[in-house]
Amino acid sequence: MDVSTGSLFLIAILIAASAFFSVAELAVAASRRLRLRQMLAQGEFRAGQVLAVQDQPGDYFTVIQIGQNTVAILGGIVGEGAFSPLIRPWLSSLPITAERADTVSVLVSFVVVTSLFILLSDLCPKRLGMNAPEQVAIRVVGPMRLFLLLFKPIVWFFSRLTDRLFRLFGLPDRRDDAITPDDILAMAQAGADAGVLAAPEHRVIENVIELDTRMVTSAMTARDSVIHFLLDDTEALIKARVAQFPHSTYLVCEGDIDHVLGYVDSKHLLNRALNNQPIDLRAEGLISKVLSVPDRLTLSEMLSQFRHAQEDFAVIVNEYSLVVGIITINDVMSTVMGSLVASLDEEQIVQRDANSWLIDGVTPIQDVLRALDLDRLPHEDEYETLAGFLMVMLRRIPRRTDSVSWGGFRFEVMDVDNFRIDQVMVTREADQAVPAPA
Template sequence: MPSSADSLLIIALLVALSALFSMAEMSVAASRRLKLRQLLDQGDRRAQEVIKVQDEPGDFFTVIQIGQNTVAILAGLVGEDAFAPAVSELMTWLQLPPDTARTVAGVVSFLMVTSVFILLSDLLPKRVGMTAPERVALYVVGPMRYLATVFKPVVWLFKRITDLLCTVLGLPERRDDRVTPDDILAMAQAGADAGVLARPEHEVIENVIELDTRVVTSSMTARDHVVHFLIDDSEVLIRARIDQYPHSTYLVCEGSIDHVLGYVDSKNLLRRLLNNEPISLKAEGLVQKVLMVPDRLTLSEVLAQFRQAHEDFAVIVNEYGLVVGIITINDVMNTVMGQLVSPLDEEQIVQRDADSWLIDGMTPIPDVLRALSLDDLPDSTEYETLAGFLMVSLRRVPRRTDAVEWGGYRFEVMDVDAHKIDQVMVTRVQPRPAEA
């Protein structure tokens, strides 16, 4: 049997070896693929080894488990000899019976060895591996791959058995490293919480991700606000309307807005005016073909159509062929930029105090959710705006003072204009407690 000094030396070596296994396990598992690729681009070839281990983790973690269990067994064999003699002498000095002294010495020695291993070979190394995973992984991947080569036969056996168990249980053999929109949003939120991203910048990132889910109706100009001409309008009426509503383009319709013939560019009207030519929408080549898009398209899809058609303006129609509104590329960009451009326009969401908001009825649901810190609203697939939420919830056209309570908030209709909900007061039902 080894002496106490030899046992202490063996314990120290086992602790160091176990710490290496713990740091290797935690650091490789926690290393971020994006950070490793950045290190590889900077010329550190060890990052490639870590990436290979993450792609094929079987051998690596098999070595770790074999090593940790072997260390635990050896620690149990030599642990008692490391501290038991000294503790036994102390118990004898305290005049305990020999049998009792040996029993107490064994228990105390076991607790001391266990405590040392928990602290120095488990908690502390894993804390280090979690704090700086990429840096630690670069240093431990080499020794661990060497151990995998040394114990290759044993590793091969256990790996095949593990693969078989994973197949039987239907578990994946590799981890999924695909970055999802939720991952990007979580990273952006973490950056905003840490102060790395300003709130408007964080909102821009969220809005860009939401381009794939927001439909065009959330950013359009509704039909009631679309300035349009009829093909038979007189020059006097056209001049008056341009003077009252200056825009770069105008829809041209026949009879009503639901019969769109195309659009006219204000620059072409100005050119005719400067050339002293009469302004008639029936003039050849003046009315141009307009891009028509369905109201179920997302903002990213309408951007793709803009790019394909080389247009920056489109008319939105529903399944019945009726005009719902119009959308321009500027509307999409304003949706993306959020607060960076909203000071130039009337805000749709105005926070009155810590527990109440005055919100425009046409505000898109994603903006409402963000302002109220909600995850979702009921039946969210049936509407795109706050007004739609109230209509679906009430199952009728809301009137003033109508209210809906959901998710800890009260949504009260404040103003209705020709069956259109203009303003909604949102109040937190249970106000937040005041901060001390």
Template structure:
């Protein structure tokens, strides 16, 4: 075989190997969501590629057989084409044995470099740019090759299937889309400028509904404005003016005996019409939805939907009222910063390295604000105050502090046993994560 013929065959082999490299990466990297979109747009090739992705055994068997065969053949032809020529050139300076050996290695490196560059790196990089488009273009030629090599494909596929079964490996790719996949896509969309950051935050908050308890969104017990059933007209009117809310629980004797609720609009209508307000009036009192405090926000939404209500009383396992929650509270958790800030923000950033956080702030909001990966014993508490109690192992006092995740959490104000304000400061030097015993700095009792 002449040198020109050998060179021509090497070029053909490089092109063929490049084709199979493109076909391999294109099928593996093609996104099913993108292929489904192309199929919905009427591209008839996209469903074929999707079908091939579901059963890729024959496809990749052909690729491997072809690539290995081409590589071996390329080495044989390349050595015969380049080695004699290079050896003859080197023979002018070296003896024949050394020239032959060195010529062989130079020929080997040359052929290997050509195959690596033009049949591996460049085709695969091209396929990674637009894998779906490449996969649809190479689909029909690959079907032809699979048909031509059917006996070999069947033989190697059966052997590989047997090995998979013996090792207990999965035969099919799991194509289920998880919430983590969707969140990763939205984060990528935000980085690419396709999604606004607030929009991505709303989507993330939606997926958090299953993980956040209703206690993270409710109005806590000590902040509930409620009426007793025997409250006078004057007292009711005064409380509405002092504590304007949309809904008020109505209780018998104390807050732990809720008998219903009243809508502020109904009370206002009576006040404007100069009608007396009596909570014993059945036309005013509505039955309250009561839910346990262990429900997630997603389950709370389902309870609202089933009951046709937008207000619920939250009780613990001892049937004590721990708070109230409205549909608006849940939706505010989802919308986050897209709706206006509350009159009293729970998290106030003082500067780049410090925050003032209310003790009742849900711990999930603290995680988002400070970008801390996780808090210790996360399942044992719901709020900032709960975190400090768990870490200190007692009721916190003013000046008590805890270091965690590169931040210092210092109790600034305590009202009776309630933690009002916590000062969070970013530590300048973040070293190894301290242990629980090292993180708690106990302050003296407030004078």
């Protein structure tokens, strides 16, 4: 084997070594702990070794840096003239001096070797490590453990020195692997974009995460829509109301809705009717004690209240002890399941075309933001519904045809019933409109 062939062979070995260290570094760093835990549960013991490296990465990356720097130094020594003997004969046929031919051959050799290192030991391995990090990491962790043993004294020295520097500057010595709600939403969005997660399933995940931020008022039946009985209501009136508004439970109040006595179950009323017993709300045992909760609870806290009280129905009151609405466990679950369970009649947001939506005034602002693909609306801490947004922006009770423009959208009040905003038409501004499909 001549000098030129030996140099080329050594360059190939150095490129392979550098590629190995590059892919080993990036694959372990990019590996997802959740995926590694799944692989470990399926019997892949090497995934546990990768997790151990991620928990204590100092020694592992020290070995990689030692290897990469050693390869870089050797590559610089060997690579400078590795291709010169192959290039010089070709240059000798050109009308240039021998001295210049030597200079050009060395320069070309340097460019070729550097290009090979960049392509084969950096770009390609790192792309592989990014595209399949877990699969690559479990294959390189074994050989890397051998390097750890071989370079243990050097690794110990540099690792301890690095630890001291980190403590000196107050830097974190471990990565934070805590998964936040934003991380879950980002993963769900990535799954939806990749087609792995269906749109309704993606929406359910978003709704579950939002249970900790959505208030009970966003899912309740507002007081104006609450069907309730008064203690002195006649049997005929009760039967007529049940027939007109069939529900499983009804509030029972004394005088007005703000003086709640409890609730009555419709099945108890049905039993009395089937047994030819008079329906009298004063009858003993007919009215049950109702769960009352403040209007500042989140939906997640509301579920806890239902679980602890073993109830599925509650009255929501404000700081003045006035009833603002009622909520059932079905209301909470409907918020989670969204369009999977809601009928067309219950939809609060109806998209008319690519540039307009008809939205109920009591629609929670989170749903409005999602439907319009907006990140935020102004003064979000001052309201919870679309009607509240319009009131805050107008600084008065909106009237029909009132409108607000913000964020490229126009919000126009279409219907107001006794100061309650029933319907709002939302349209894109002309300069933001999406062209209709041809």
